[in-house]
Amino acid sequence: MPTDLLYGAEVVLNGLMSGVLYALVALGFVLIYKASGIFNFAQGVMALFAALTLVGIMEGQVPFSHLINAAFGTDIHHFGWHVPAVAAILLTLVVMVGFAYLVQRFVFRHLVGQEPIILFMATIGLAYFLEGMGDLMWGSEIKTLAVGLPQGGSIWVEENTQWMGFGNEDFYGFFIDKLDMVATVIAAILVLALIAFSQYTKQGRAMRAVADDHQAALSVGVSLNFIWILVWSLAGFVALVAGIMWGAKSGVQFSLSLIALKALPVLMLGGFTSIPGAIVGGLIIGVGEKLFEFSFGPMLGGATENWFAYVLALIFLVFRPQGLFGEKIIERV
Amino acid sequence: MFYREAGDFSTTYPEDSQTFPIRFDRYRYYLVLAIAIFVIPFMINDYWLNAVFLPFLIYTIAAIGLNILVGYCGQVSLGTGGFMAVGAYACYKLMTSFPEVSMLIHVLISGLITAGVGVLFGLPSLRIKGFYLAVATLAAQFFLVWLFNRVPWFYNYSASGQISAPERTVFGIEVTGPNTEAWATYLFCLFFVILCAVIARNLTRGAFGRKWMAIRDMDIAAEIIGVNPLMAKLSAFAVSSFFIGISGALFFAIYLGAVEVGEAFGITKSFTVLFMIIIGGLGSIFGSFAGAAFLVVLPVALKLVGVDWLGWPTDIVAHLQLVIVGALIIIFLIAEPHGLAQLWRVAKEKLRLWPFPH
Numbered sequence: 285m286p287t288d289l290l291y292g293a294e295v296v297l298n299g300l301m302s303g304v305l306y307a308l309v310a311l312g313f314v315l316i317y318k319a320s321g322i323f324n325f326a327q328g329v330m331a332l333f334a335a336l337t338l339v340g341i342m343e344g345q346v347p348f349s350h351l352i353n354a355a356f357g358t359d360i361h362h363f364g365w366h367v368p369a370v371a372a373i374l375l376t377l378v379v380m381v382g383f384a385y386l387v388q389r390f391v392f393r394h395l396v397g398q399e400p401i402i403l404f405m406a407t408i409g410l411a412y413f414l415e416g417m418g419d420l421m422w423g424s425e426i427k428t429l430a431v432g433l434p435q436g437g438s439i440w441v442e443e444n445t446q447w448m449g450f451g452n453e454d455f456y457g458f459f460i461d462k463l464d465m466v467a468t469v470i471a472a473i474l475v476l477a478l479i480a481f482s483q484y485t486k487q488g489r490a491m492r493a494v495a496d497d498h499q500a501a502l503s504v505g506v507s508l509n510f511i512w513i514l515v516w517s518l519a520g521f522v523a524l525v526a527g528i529m530w531g532a533k534s535g536v537q538f539s540l541s542l543i544a545l546k547a548l549p550v551l552m553l554g555g556f557t558s559i560p561g562a563i564v565g566g567l568i569i570g571v572g573e574k575l576f577e578f579s580f581g582p583m584l585g586g587a588t589e590n591w592f593a594y595v596l597a598l599i600f601l602v603f604r605p606q607g608l609f610g611e612k613i614i615e616r617v
Numbered sequence: 618m619f620y621r622e623a624g625d626f627s628t629t630y631p632e633d634s635q636t637f638p639i640r641f642d643r644y645r646y647y648l649v650l651a652i653a654i655f656v657i658p659f660m661i662n663d664y665w666l667n668a669v670f671l672p673f674l675i676y677t678i679a680a681i682g683l684n685i686l687v688g689y690c691g692q693v694s695l696g697t698g699g700f701m702a703v704g705a706y707a708c709y710k711l712m713t714s715f716p717e718v719s720m721l722i723h724v725l726i727s728g729l730i731t732a733g734v735g736v737l738f739g740l741p742s743l744r745i746k747g748f749y750l751a752v753a754t755l756a757a758q759f760f761l762v763w764l765f766n767r768v769p770w771f772y773n774y775s776a777s778g779q780i781s782a783p784e785r786t787v788f789g790i791e792v793t794g795p796n797t798e799a800w801a802t803y804l805f806c807l808f809f810v811i812l813c814a815v816i817a818r819n820l821t822r823g824a825f826g827r828k829w830m831a832i833r834d835m836d837i838a839a840e841i842i843g844v845n846p847l848m849a850k851l852s853a854f855a856v857s858s859f860f861i862g863i864s865g866a867l868f869f870a871i872y873l874g875a876v877e878v879g880e881a882f883g884i885t886k887s888f889t890v891l892f893m894i895i896i897g898g899l900g901s902i903f904g905s906f907a908g909a910a911f912l913v914v915l916p917v918a919l920k921l922v923g924v925d926w927l928g929w930p931t932d933i934v935a936h937l938q939l940v941i942v943g944a945l946i947i948i949f950l951i952a953e954p955h956g957l958a959q960l961w962r963v964a965k966e967k968l969r970l971w972p973f974p975h
Contacts, residue, residue, distance in 0.1 A: 323748045354929040394951045401693055402950055404748060405895055408888065409946025416939025424932060545884070548752045556748070584767070591763050594756035601745050601753060615837050 295578045296571055301464035303570020304471045305529055309547035310554065310562040311475065312522040317556045318495040319515040322392065323404045326411035328544020330380075330520060333418040335527030335536045337379050339429055340422040342372040347421045373524070380520030381513075388513045415541060424538070429531035467529045474525060475563060478518075487514060549597035555607030564608060569593045636818055653807060658800040666799045671872045673913045674806040675864050680893045680905035681817045682860025687891070688900035689821055690853035691833030692742050696754035698886035699761035700858050702878050703731045704865025706771050709780045712793075712870065713773060720785045720792050720870070724809065727866040728859040734761075735858020742850050746836075758884055765878040781875035793870045802871050809867060813860050818902050820856065829853050830900075892942065896949055898958030907957040915942070 309327060316324040324330075340347065344363040353359055367375070391410065395403055482488035493501040494511045502508060530540050546569075554565025573592045581588050606612055625640050627633040637643040661670065679697060686694050707727035711718070738757040745753050765771050772780050784794030791797050792805045820826055828849040831839035840846050869876045876882075889912065897908020916938055923934035953959055 350930075350933055354927075354933055391947055391951070398950075398954070400747065401751075402954060404693075404751070405891070406947055406950045408891070409943045409950065411943070412888075412939050412946065413943025416936045416941075416943060419936040420933065420940065424936065545755070548755065552749055552752050587763065587767070591756065591759035594753075594759055598741055598745075598753045598756040601749055602741050605744050605746070605749065607749075 292575070292578065295574045298461075298464070299571035299574030300567055301461070301468055301570070302574070303567040304468045304563075305464075305526070305566075306543070306546050306550045306570055307563045307566025308467070308471045308474070308522065308526045308529065309543050310550040310566055311478070311559065312519040312526065313547060313551055314556065314559055314562045315478070315522065316515055316519045319491050320392070320494075320512055321400055321403070322407060323400065323556070324519065325404060325407040325544065326414055327519065327523060327547065328541040329411040329414045329418070330383075330523035331527035331530065331543065332536070332538070332541040333383075333414050333527075334376055334380055334520065334524040335429060335531035335540060336418045336422045336427070338372055338376045338524070338528065339427045339531070339536050341375050342367050342369065345422060350423055351420055373528075376524055377521060380524055381517045384513050384516030384520050387516055388509065392512065393509070411541070411544075415538075426535045426537040429528065429536050461533075463529070463533055470525065470529070474522070475559065479559065487511075491515060546593065549593035552597040552601055552607055555609040555611070557611050558607075558609035561607060561609030569596070572596055636815075636822075650811070654804075658804055661799045661803055663799050666803055667872075668917055669913060670803055671806060673910055674803075674810045675867045675872055676890065676893060676909040676913060677810055677906050678813050678864035678867070679861050679890045680897065680909045681813050681902060682857045682864065683890050684894045684897075684899065684901070684905045685817060685821070685829070685860070686853050686857035688894055688898075688904075689826060689833060690829040690850065690857075691836075692739075692850060692853060693747070693751040694754040694857075695751055695884070695887045695891065696738060696757035696761075697861055697890045698882040698884060699758040700731050700735055700861040701865030701868060701886060702761055702765055702882035703734045703858075704728065704862030705869035705876055705882065706765050706780065706878075707731065707862065708866035708870050709773075709782070710771070712783055712785055716783070716785070720787045720805070721808075723785070724863055724866045724870070728863040731862020731865065732855040732859040735854045735861070736851050739851055739854030739858075742854065743847060755884075758887055762878055762882060779875055779877050780869070782870040785870075793874070795874070806867055806871060809863055813863065814902060814906075817856075817860070821902065825849075825852060825856075833900075892946060894956075895946060896956055898956030899954075901956070901958035903961065904956050904958030907961070911957065912942070 309331065312327045312330070313324055316322055316327075339345075344365045344367065346352070346360050346363060349360050387410065391406060392403070395406055482492055490501070490506045491511055491514065493504070493506055494508060498508065501511075526543070527536075527540065530543055534540075547566075550562060550565040550569050552565075553568060554561025554563070573589045573596075576592050577588050601607070622639050622641075625638075627635075627638075635643070637646055657670070679701060683694065683697055686692050704727045707730040708723055711723040711726060712720075715723075738754065741753050742750050766778065772778055782793040784791055784796065786792065787801075787805060790801050792801055821829070828839070828844045829852075831842070831844050832846060832849045832853075836846055839849070865882070868881070873881060893908035893912050894905060895908070896911055897906070898904025919934055919938050919941070920931075923929045923937065924931055949956060
């Protein structure tokens with residue numbers, strides 16, 4: 285096999301893996317959008333906040349320590365203990381559920397019945413609030429997240445794919461990040477679990493009922509309040525998983541919140557209302573942008589990943605405005 | 618809202634269709650104009666100019682532009698930063714290619730070029746609606762910033778990849794470069810603000826504005842009663858981008874002087890301008906002024922209180938500012954979706970009846 289083709293295959297594989305990570309973020313959007321019609325722009329910042337909180341709890345940081353130090357002239361930083369990763373993840377989950385409750389109680393309960401675009405802008409406000417809050421609570425320096433996920437390239441894969449070069453000296457086997465492999469497995473489990481949850485549990489069915497028709501769900505005794513808190517908690521959980529994956533990959537820092545922007549074209553491509561759409565869209569975008577960068581990037585000056593996904597989604601939408609798997613948009617006067 | 622007031626009679630048609638039909642509003646408008654033109658230029662110094670007045674004036678133009686698109690025509694755009702970059706780079710290319718031409722012409726032509734680009738990126742709005750469109754305009758944002766970063770022709774092959782404004786004049790008075798006078802740059806920007814506000818005000822209360830609002834309220838219904846959605850949407854994109862382009866050109870040439878595109882015209886710029894019109898009031902020209910003033914003055918005030926009085930580190934104040942802005946957005950959307958402009962309107966009505974409400 286020619287080496288170029290093999291490199292191409294490697295690019296596709298890596299694209300698929302990063303596509304899974306995009307899909308993971310996009311899932312959080314779809315969950316909230318389906319259940320409440322809110323397009324949650326804050327999803328990326330939620331992932332950042334979750335990762336920051338996780339690191340903070342693990343390291344035993346004192347929340348708001350910078351603010352307290354500045355206001356009272358004290359000098360406190362850490363409680364001086366270290367929490368094991370599993371306990372810290374559970375604690376972070378509790379924080380995210382609390383956050384879901386607060387968001388529901390203080391923001392979206394007051395915005396019921398507003399136009400979707402107003403709700404969208406409210407989540408932009410929420411994103412800013414949460415971003416500032418995360419920095420205030422845990423400080424804004426770059427942190428490393430060590431929850432015991434494997435790092436670096438997998439030597440096993442490299443050694444076992446070397447034969448594909450057929451004696452070609454330049455080919456050393458596929459380079460695949462171990463973390464990406466773990467992420468793919470976790471994302472797959474998460475998606476299956478979410479589908480099972482929404483199909484086979486009582487709460488899941490209630491969630492789908494709310495997504496279908498708020499009024500009808502209310503009239504058969506489904507508590508909207510509870511369902512929305514549940515949905516925001518689920519989105520917080522997905523954000524936490526995405527935050528752990530991306531945080532372990534590139535450190536916990538502000539740029540983590542930008543993955544939300546990467547997930548938007550995924551959503552547009554897959555349709556806002558479809559969980560399989562988020563997965564397929566994520567894979568298409570992941571592969572597409574890596575391949576485009578691989579084949580045209582050097583010609584165009586590089587860094588095409590910044591915009592390729594958007595332009596692809598834009599062109600795609602002109603032909604199919606509701607996305608690949610989205611529900612058909614029907615408008616009445 | 619008071620459209621007419623008792624005892625305020627119009628006897629001719631021009632009088633009847635004035636921009637400000639209420640006499641009190643009209644006089645207040647003249648008074649503000651007079652202060653802005655005849656008083657402030659004599660009192661202004663460099664600190665006030667750069668901290669408050671220039672950003673306020675320039676952001677106001679951008680906010681008016683975005684308000685036409687979002688507030689009047691209902692097409693949510695997150696590409697403001699990208700369009701401002703188009704204005705800035707168009708202005709830079711014009712300034713360096715035609716050094717002897719007046720800056721007035723350069724800025725206006727930059728606006729026109731941006732309008733063209735805006736129409737191009739507005740084309741998908743005919744098919745794509747709502748959130749999908751908001752996300753689609755992000756394509757413009759990221760693509761344009763990437764383009765200006767990567768294609769050396771746009772920054773004249775300079776080694777740093779930055780663009781910096783050479784010294785250019787209007788009627789023989791320098792308005793760009795390091796040796797400008799505070800009053801000159803102030804008046805130059807003020808001219809464009811007044812121009813844009815007058816154009817916007819008159820467009821929005823005329824046939825165009827009504828078409829835009831019909832499209833905003835329900836585009837299918839508007840189409841049925843005879844509004845051409847192609848014309849209405851594209852004209853909104855064109856006018857909006859024209860203003861945003863002017864504001865981008867001024868932001869680069871007058872305010873910053875040297876620009877690195879990813880930093881100055883990134884996605885944050887798009888959100889800042891969007892926040893201005895949300896806080897100020899969607900669908901209101903006055904709201905654009907109020908929102909821009911609010912978001913320009915807030916960081917200055919916070920810095921004054923936090924850093925200078927309380928002695929906190931600047932990064933904490935910056936984070937606090939994010940929290941406050943985010944919370945304000947939410948509070949405004951909950952309490953008063955029409956923003957500061959509506960508060961002002963309500964306050965006027967209350968004050969008119971005060972202290973005898975019956």
